[in-house]
Amino acid sequence: MADLPKTGLQLRSLLKGSGELELSLADVPTPQPAADEVLVRVEASPINPSDLGLLLGPADLSTLKAGGGKVTAKVPERFLPAQAARLDQPLPVGNEGAGVVIAAGADPAAQALMGRTVAVLGGAMYAQHRIAKAADVLPMHPGVTAREGASCFVNPLTALGMVGAMRREGHTALVHTAAASNLGQMLVKICLADGVPLVNIVRSDAQAKILRDIGATHVVDSSTPDFQQALTEALAETGATIAFDAIGGGRLASQILGGMEASLVRKATGGFSRYGSTTHKQVYIYGGLDTGPTELVRSYGMAWGLGGWLLTYFIQQIGPAEAQKLRQRVADEIKTTFASHYTAEISLSEALRPEVIAAYNKKSTGEKYLINPAKG
Amino acid sequence: MADLPKTGLQLRSLLKGSGELELSLADVPTPQPAADEVLVRVEASPINPSDLGLLLGPADLSTLKAGGGKVTAKVPERFLPAQAARLDQPLPVGNEGAGVVIAAGADPAAQALMGRTVAVLGGAMYAQHRIAKAADVLPMHPGVTAREGASCFVNPLTALGMVGAMRREGHTALVHTAAASNLGQMLVKICLADGVPLVNIVRSDAQAKILRDIGATHVVDSSTPDFQQALTEALAETGATIAFDAIGGGRLASQILGGMEASLVRKATGGFSRYGSTTHKQVYIYGGLDTGPTELVRSYGMAWGLGGWLLTYFIQQIGPAEAQKLRQRVADEIKTTFASHYTAEISLSEALRPEVIAAYNKKSTGEKYLINPAKG
Numbered sequence: 001m002a003d004l005p006k007t008g009l010q011l012r013s014l015l016k017g018s019g020e021l022e023l024s025l026a027d028v029p030t031p032q033p034a035a036d037e038v039l040v041r042v043e044a045s046p047i048n049p050s051d052l053g054l055l056l057g058p059a060d061l062s063t064l065k066a067g068g069g070k071v072t073a074k075v076p077e078r079f080l081p082a083q084a085a086r087l088d089q090p091l092p093v094g095n096e097g098a099g100v101v102i103a104a105g106a107d108p109a110a111q112a113l114m115g116r117t118v119a120v121l122g123g124a125m126y127a128q129h130r131i132a133k134a135a136d137v138l139p140m141h142p143g144v145t146a147r148e149g150a151s152c153f154v155n156p157l158t159a160l161g162m163v164g165a166m167r168r169e170g171h172t173a174l175v176h177t178a179a180a181s182n183l184g185q186m187l188v189k190i191c192l193a194d195g196v197p198l199v200n201i202v203r204s205d206a207q208a209k210i211l212r213d214i215g216a217t218h219v220v221d222s223s224t225p226d227f228q229q230a231l232t233e234a235l236a237e238t239g240a241t242i243a244f245d246a247i248g249g250g251r252l253a254s255q256i257l258g259g260m261e262a263s264l265v266r267k268a269t270g271g272f273s274r275y276g277s278t279t280h281k282q283v284y285i286y287g288g289l290d291t292g293p294t295e296l297v298r299s300y301g302m303a304w305g306l307g308g309w310l311l312t313y314f315i316q317q318i319g320p321a322e323a324q325k326l327r328q329r330v331a332d333e334i335k336t337t338f339a340s341h342y343t344a345e346i347s348l349s350e351a352l353r354p355e356v357i358a359a360y361n362k363k364s365t366g367e368k369y370l371i372n373p374a375k376g
Numbered sequence: 377m378a379d380l381p382k383t384g385l386q387l388r389s390l391l392k393g394s395g396e397l398e399l400s401l402a403d404v405p406t407p408q409p410a411a412d413e414v415l416v417r418v419e420a421s422p423i424n425p426s427d428l429g430l431l432l433g434p435a436d437l438s439t440l441k442a443g444g445g446k447v448t449a450k451v452p453e454r455f456l457p458a459q460a461a462r463l464d465q466p467l468p469v470g471n472e473g474a475g476v477v478i479a480a481g482a483d484p485a486a487q488a489l490m491g492r493t494v495a496v497l498g499g500a501m502y503a504q505h506r507i508a509k510a511a512d513v514l515p516m517h518p519g520v521t522a523r524e525g526a527s528c529f530v531n532p533l534t535a536l537g538m539v540g541a542m543r544r545e546g547h548t549a550l551v552h553t554a555a556a557s558n559l560g561q562m563l564v565k566i567c568l569a570d571g572v573p574l575v576n577i578v579r580s581d582a583q584a585k586i587l588r589d590i591g592a593t594h595v596v597d598s599s600t601p602d603f604q605q606a607l608t609e610a611l612a613e614t615g616a617t618i619a620f621d622a623i624g625g626g627r628l629a630s631q632i633l634g635g636m637e638a639s640l641v642r643k644a645t646g647g648f649s650r651y652g653s654t655t656h657k658q659v660y661i662y663g664g665l666d667t668g669p670t671e672l673v674r675s676y677g678m679a680w681g682l683g684g685w686l687l688t689y690f691i692q693q694i695g696p697a698e699a700q701k702l703r704q705r706v707a708d709e710i711k712t713t714f715a716s717h718y719t720a721e722i723s724l725s726e727a728l729r730p731e732v733i734a735a736y737n738k739k740s741t742g743e744k745y746l747i748n749p750a751k752g
Binding site for chain 1: 458460461624625630641644651654661662664667669670671672673674675676677678679680681682683684685686688689
C-alpha cells in the first residue's frame with residue numbers, strides 16, 4: 001500500500017454556536033484498512049435532499065459568503081435550539097456513493113474486493129477516501145461505473161421499502177407524491193415489474209409526461225382544477241390506501257386521505273357510519289420539499305394515520321436477510337430499474353461555491369447533482 | 377308480559393336530501409324479547425359528544441325551528457355529500473344508557489336479569505324501550521341506579537382503552553387533552569390506581585383545579601404563555617410518548633409531538649441525528665371539539681405518528697375476553713372511578729326544544745345532559 005496518497009480531502013459542515021454555518025475541505029490522513037475493511041477511492045456521491053439537511057442545516061442562503069477556502073452562511077437564531085446536538089462539531093457529509101477499492105485488509109473477503117467498483121452507504125462520502133467494512137459495501141457487476149453505482153441506496157432502497165411497507169401493512173396499492181423524481185421513476189418501474197398498482201401525483205403536465213413515457217398508468221396532476229376528483233378516481237381504480245409523501249407541507253396529505261375515504265365510502269355496501277370507512281388509510285411523510293405546516297382537514301372518519309417514514313427504521317424492521325435481498329436487487333438492476341440521472345458532476349471545491357450551492361439546493365424535480373471527489 | 381305498554385317513544389333523526397334535518401319522536405310498538413333477549417325500560421341515557429354527530433349532523437343550529445311535535449334545522453348544502461349514506465332514513469340515536477329489565481326471553485340467562493338494572497351499549501337508547509341480547513347487557517350491582525349506570529361504556533371504556541393502547545404500543549406514560557372532562561377525570565383516577573404517569577392538558581385554571589383536587593400531579597394549562605415549556609417539563613418528568621387528543625383542530629397535537637421530541641432530545645446521550653429522536657411519538661385524535669384543520673409544524677424528526685382513534689377499533693383489537701374484563705371493572709367501580717356528573721336530566725320531548733338543543737350542543741367541559749325517556 002506504499003502508493004496510497006498520504007492524505008485526502010473531506011468536506012465538512014460546521015454549525016457554530018454563534019449561528020455561523022461553515023463548509024470547508026479538510027485534508028485528512030488516508031486511513032489504513034483493518035483486516036475486514038477496504039479503502040474506497042470515492043468517485044461519485046450524489047447530493048440527495050436528505051444530505052442537504054446536514055450539509056446546509058437551516059442556514060439562510062442569501063447570506064452565503066466564500067473566502068479563505070471556506071464558505072459561510074448565517075443560521076437564524078430561532079433555529080439554533082433544534083440544532084443543539086451538532087453545534088461546534090465539524091461533521092462529514094454524504095450519505096452514499098461509489099468508488100474503487102484501492103486497499104484492502106488481510107481477510108479474504110476484503111482482498112476479494114481489490115480493484116472492484118463498490119457502492120457504500122453511511123455518511124462521510126463527500127471525501128476522496130472512505131474506509132468501509134468489506135461486508136457492508138455493495139460490489140457492482142463488471143462494467144458498472146462509479147457514476148452509475150453512486151445512488152444504490154437512498155432512492156432505490158426507499159422505493160423498494162415503500163412497496164415493502166405497503167405489503168407489510170396489508171395494503172395492495174400505493175400512492176406517491178413528487179412522483180416524477182428520480183425515486184418516483186424507480187418506483188414506477190418497480191411497480192410495473194411487480195404488478196403493484198401505483199397512483200403518481202405530480203405537479204405539472206411535463207412531469208406527468210415523464211412518467212407516462214416510462215409506462216405509468218395512473219398519473220394525477222395536483223396543479224389542475226379537477227385534481228381532487230381525478231385523484232379519487234385513481235384511488236378507486238387502484239384501491240390504494242397507503243401513500244408516501246415527499247412534500248410534507250400544505251394540504252396534499254389531507255387531500256389524499258380524503259380521496260381514499262371518498263373512494264371507500266363509494267364502494268361501501270353497509271349502512272351509514274358516522275365514523276366513516278373502517279378501512280385504515282395511511283399517509284407517510286418521508287420528505288419535506290415543503291417545510292411549511294401540514295394541514296389536515298379531518299373528513300375521513302377515524303381509521304386514518306399520518307406519520308414520518310424513514311428508510312432506516314424500515315430496514316431495522318425487516319432485518320438483515322431481507323435487507324440484503326433488496327440490496328442485491330439494486331445491484332442487479334442498477335442500469336435499468338435503478339438508473340439515476342444527474343444534472344451536473346462537480347468537484348468537492350465546486351460544491352463550496354455559493355452559486356453552485358444555490359443551484360443544488362433548489363431541489364427541483366429531476367435535477368440532481370453528483371460530487372466527484374476524485375476531481376479535487 | 378301482558379302488562380307491558382303496547383308502544384313507546386323513540387327519538388329519531390332524519391336528514392332529508394333537501395338539506396332539512398328533522399328530529400321527532402316516533403311511537404313504536406314495544407318489541408317482544410326472543411329467548412336470549414331482554415326488554416329494557418330505559419331510564420337514563422347521556423348525550424355524549426359522540427351522539428351529537430348523529431343527532432344533529434352538520435346542521436346550522438341558528439335555523440332551528442320547532443312545530444308539530446318536531447324540530448327542524450337546515451344543513452348547509454356543502455355538507456350533504458359527506459352525509460349521503462344517511463340521507464332520507466329516520467335514524468334512532470343514543471349510544472348508551474341504563475334501565476330496568478321489564479321482560480325477558482325464556483333462556484335462564486335472560487330470565488335471571490328480570491327486574492335488574494342493566495347498562496346497554498349500541499344505539500337507539502333515546503327511547504322508552506330497548507331490546508338487547510342478555511349476554512350484551514352489563515348488570516349493575518344492587519343499589520346502583522339507572523342514572524348512575526347510564527354512562528358505563530363510552531367514557532369509561534374509552535379511558536380504560538387509552539391506558540390499554542398505551543401499554544399495547546409500548547409506552548409507559550400518556551398525555552390527555554381536554555383533561556377536565558368527565559372522561560378526563562376518570563382517566564386521572566385510573567392512572568392513579570394503576571400507577572401510570574399522566575400529563576393532563578387543560579384550557580383554564582378552573583379546570584386545572586378540578587383535576588388537582590382529585591389527585592392529578594401533572595396538569596398543564598394551554599392558555600398560559602409558558603405552556604410549551606411547562607408541557608415539555610411534564611413530558612420529560614413522566615416520559616410520556618403517546619397522547620390522546622379530544623380537540624383535534626389547531627396546533628395542540630403538534631405542540632405535544634414537539635414537546636415529546638424536545639424532552640427526548642434533551643435526555644439523548646448519542647450523537648446528533650438530523651432525523652431527530654428514534655423513539656416513536658404518537659398522538660391519537662379521538663374527538664373533535666375543534667373541527668377546524670389540524671396543523672402540524674413538523675419539527676419532531678421522523679419517528680412520529682398521528683391518527684384517528686376509536687374505541688370500537690380498540691375493542692376489536694383486544695378481543696371479547698379482554699373487553700369483558702374492562703366492562704366488569706366499570707361495573708365494579710361505577711360509583712367511584714367511573715362516576716359521571718350531569719348538568720340536567722331531560723325528557724325525550726325536552727330534547728327536541730330548540731333552547732335545550734342549543735344548551736346540550738355547547739359541549740362545555742364538565743357539562744353533560746342526561747335523557748330520561750321514562751319522563752316521556
